[in-house]
Amino acid sequence: MATVRDTPFRSADMSMVQLYISNEIGREVVNALGELGLVQFRDLNGDLTAFQRVFTQDIRRLDNVERQLRYFHAQMDKAGISLRKLDLDVDSLAAPTTSDIDELAERCQSLEKRVSSLNDSYETLKRREIELVEWRWVLREAGGFFDRAHGNVDEIRASTDGAPADDDAPLLNDVEHQVTAPEAQAERSFSGMNIGFVSGVIARDRVAAFERILWRTLRGNLYMNQAEIPEALVDPATNEPVAKNVFVIFAHGREILAKIRKISESMGADVYSVDENADLRRDQLHEVNARLTDVQNVLRNTEHTLQAELSQISRSLSAWMVLVAKEKAVYDTLNLFLYDRARRTLIAEAWCPTHDLPRIRATLHEVTARAGLSVPSIINVIRTNKTPPTYLKTNKFTEAFQTIVNAYGTATYQEVNPAIPVFVTFPFLFAVMFGDLGHALIMLCAALAMIYWEKPLKKVTFELFAMVYYGRYIALVMALFSIFTGLIYNDIFSKSMTLFPSAWEWVVPPDFRSGQSVTARLRDPNYRYPFGLDWRWHGTENDLLFTNSYKMKMSIILGWAHMTYSLCFSYINARHFKRPIDIWGNFVPGMIFFQAIFGYLVLCIIYKWSVDWLGTGRQPPGLLNMLIYMFLQPGFIDVPLYPGQKYVQIGLLLIAVVQVPILLFLKPFYLRWEHNRARAKGYRGIGEHATVSALDDEDEDATRNGEASSMLAHGVDHEEFDDGGDEGGHGHGHGSEFEFGEVMIHQVIHTIEFCLNCVSHTASYLRLWALSLAHQQLSSVLWSMTMAIGLKGTGISGAIFLVVVFGAFFFLSCIILIIMEGVSAMLHSLRLAWVESFSKFAEFAGWPFAPFSFKVLLEEKEELKPYLG
Amino acid sequence: MANGWSVIIGLVIVVAMCVAAWIFAPKGENQVLWRSSIILSIASCYIMWAVTFLSQLHPLIEPRRSDLRKEYIHH
Known part of the structure; x- marks a missing residue:
């Protein structure tokens, strides 16, 4: 293993491997590889639907377990039991065996049964309880009716006289279950008068309709009494409280009473029997009360049992959920494998980093040994011409940087990782725009705090903060560079620092009055402000004139x-991919073109700075004009910068112009020549699809052609349009498909783009100047609108005012100047990285390596979020 | 003290620092990252400092202001 390790410089070497695993340990192997997280399996059953695959049954079963677990979770929510979340950083779960999973499934099954039966009985009991409560109310309220009603029997009788009185049978016998009219009251009781009654409970909002319907259907032959139940009763079906009324309806005649019953039932009322006799009613009430107490006891017990059951489940529910999710992922992966029924072997194909092969091999070996299997698991590296996935390893520090690069695209396999320069250039260019020492220090504190409390802050789920937290190391580097640029700009909250003695001194006339215009002169010809901008410039009238010129030139x-x-990275890429034509046809002419124009400009800027124009009495030339005249009127020099400038500029322009045809034609014609040469030697491009997969039949014969095709493929391999798409599988390298026109068009586009971009991208860097100017001006405006006013006050009130003003100043500084300006500077810096820098060397034609990893799986699965702490 | 030669002296110091960074970068798979980042940081900072210094080496304009008080003018 002591070979060259994979570095972040380019994506890791990848190999395609084939695994032969005995069917019995397939699950264990995938489990172990999932923990390892270094292998990306290919789907070898692309032609099968999800239902036809081998392990679909297992996945179904796990789906069922998962459903049961979710059911428990829902029940726990209902019962208000909190879940014990699983912290993956602390708790590690041992890989389950098959019997563990079976046990879990069985346990879930029985638990589900138990919970649901408890639930059912709870609901039944609840219904019973409500019924009893309602009955109690009916008994109580109806008692009142009866007591009142006995006083005016005649009235009731009169009101019901219109009813047909042909029924002889005592009505109450039918209506009530316990018919006993005490003799003492016989002649005054309702039964004696052939009057029956129906009593019950109905929802309050239905009362009016109920009354109306009764009135209409019975043509007024009834006497209805009702009372409101003061407490709301809970409807067991919906779990919502419903206000209800007790009603008692007196009517005459059996049919009418039956009708009333029917109507009440259809209106959703519950009819309860009540005895007319006060004593019996009292007994009934006692009985109901006793039964209610019983039911409530049982109910409480049931609830306790359910709670206990659920809280026991809550302790391990998260772990089970994770186990099931992992297990499902394992079977999903196994479904990608080819199953050889005859030999009872699973065959898998996968991408994995070449340098990690020993680890994978060791894992396989260990699993096989543990299972005590005599059949070894075999891992074979196979040759393929498929484009391997791009795998860029990251760590805590590089992760966020790599993410912002990957947001633009996935680097081509093995090209220079575009993130390498970004680690520094992105924060540095940000700092050039953000340069203010005060703001940088605040940002540094925030970044350091996030890094110091890394662990506790990781749990914060607030999305906006999580984003900032994710980029905490970027923020740290940005803050550090901003401190440097703030010192260079000599800006701290828009004020300057007098760290070193100034190179300037004011020329004070002897009769100086306050407010008189003064200019400065250099104190010592051999002393210049050693670090950053001289503070004497701060607050002067021509401050901007000086800093704009300085910042503009610095941006360029x-x-x-x-x-x-x-651009130099494109040379490294060409070297790595062994494409010399890319060096001679793209890199070298491009570099010369760029340097002849903009390298020259930079040289002129520096030269102009280093010449003492005023001391020697010469006129300083305008460099912008010089550059424009260099193109528009070659040979015309407006104000000379140095002797012989004319010839140098004409020469450089010629060199630059000559590069254009080289850029245009060298590469396409070279490729055509190479292609024709290969043809002339007799190589033919027949069946040049080299091995894609040892298992795809179409490619069986292709390996033999390998050498020939590689010779031909070589020519086309250089193309920018090698699509690199993996799944297509046919990548590139079809010698027979060499299309000169296509190559030519490609190169024309590249040339035009490159030459125009040299100009537009250089201009684009002027955003560095613009944004740093904006930042500096904004912060000085903020100072003058808050602190400058606050500092003018005197006395106690002035001091209090100053505190308030400082609060406002600090708050606005953080919100506007650090957060808002920071975000804007970051976006501009990001653009400079993505467009201006990446377009010079990166292809971004790769596809990302997505290994089968439990860690990634658990992090990314949304459904598991509530279970993980 | 701080005259035109400073830029050259600074360059020498910076180059020495870069060499030191190359040699003393922590070993391991992230060595390339250390080297690239440190050297790039040093170079970027040097460019910025040098540009700022050079722009003030032979100034074409001098500071001018008319809001100074008499008590302050000799500082």
């Missing part, structure tokens, strides 16, 4: 450096 210089640096 930084842009030139950044682009030159990026």
